[in-house]
Amino acid sequence: MKFTTLRASAALALLATLAACGGKAMFDVNVTITGLNNPNLVLSNGSDRATIPAGSSSYTFSRRIPYGEDYNVVVEKSPDHMTCKVMSGGSGSAGHFATINAVVACEQNVHALSGRVSNLSGANMILLNGNVQVAVAPTTPPTPAVPVDFTFPSVADGTSYGITVLKQPDGQTCTVTNGTGVMHETDIANVSVACVAN
Numbered sequence: 001m002k003f004t005t006l007r008a009s010a011a012l013a014l015l016a017t018l019a020a021c022g023g024k025a026m027f028d029v030n031v032t033i034t035g036l037n038n039p040n041l042v043l044s045n046g047s048d049r050a051t052i053p054a055g056s057s058s059y060t061f062s063r064r065i066p067y068g069e070d071y072n073v074v075v076e077k078s079p080d081h082m083t084c085k086v087m088s089g090g091s092g093s094a095g096h097f098a099t100i101n102a103v104v105a106c107e108q109n110v111h112a113l114s115g116r117v118s119n120l121s122g123a124n125m126i127l128l129n130g131n132v133q134v135a136v137a138p139t140t141p142p143t144p145a146v147p148v149d150f151t152f153p154s155v156a157d158g159t160s161y162g163i164t165v166l167k168q169p170d171g172q173t174c175t176v177t178n179g180t181g182v183m184h185e186t187d188i189a190n191v192s193v194a195c196v197a198n
Helices: 002-020
Strands: 029-034 041-045 046-054 058-060 070-077 082-088 091-093 100-108 110-118 125-128 132-136 146-158 162-165 171-179 180-182 188-195
Touching: 029 041, 029 070, 046 082, 046 132, 070 082, 110 162, 125 171, 132 146, 146 162, 162 171, 162 188
Parallel strands: 029 100, 110 188
Antiparallel strands: 029 058, 041 046, 041 070, 070 091, 082 100, 110 146, 125 132, 125 162, 162 180, 171 188
């Protein structure tokens, strides 16, 4: 540990000496990227701008930074259906550390998927979206005139959804309207399930 600290201190001292002599050291601006599953992430450092391909885990800006110059790595545009943030190391002055290493983390956006069941009087109803099941029970006591709301776990932005009735309620048959689509930039809350007596 002492040797590592001494080497880093010596490197910084050498850089300071170079700067004093007019021969400025140059630094790469490196970025580590996590979770980038979708295209169109745009990163910038001043006038240096880059579109990062999906699946990338690292990037080095084309312009090197002279000793003493400020850098500021920002997410200019998050990728499709995702949100990315600079988590650490994104700004500072070149030479403060031996290397410039920013960390950008990306996460898939998620949105709520919900709706309403009308005229529900029977028990044991189960709705299905993909492999996720949601049980829907009538009011207590059963009051068909009062609709019953349901909510599925959040669905990833850009993902298809398709709600079906896995198990019909006792003594009733129910049909789904607005139950299929692709999740985009807002919550989906207009799924409708209508039930009638058998």
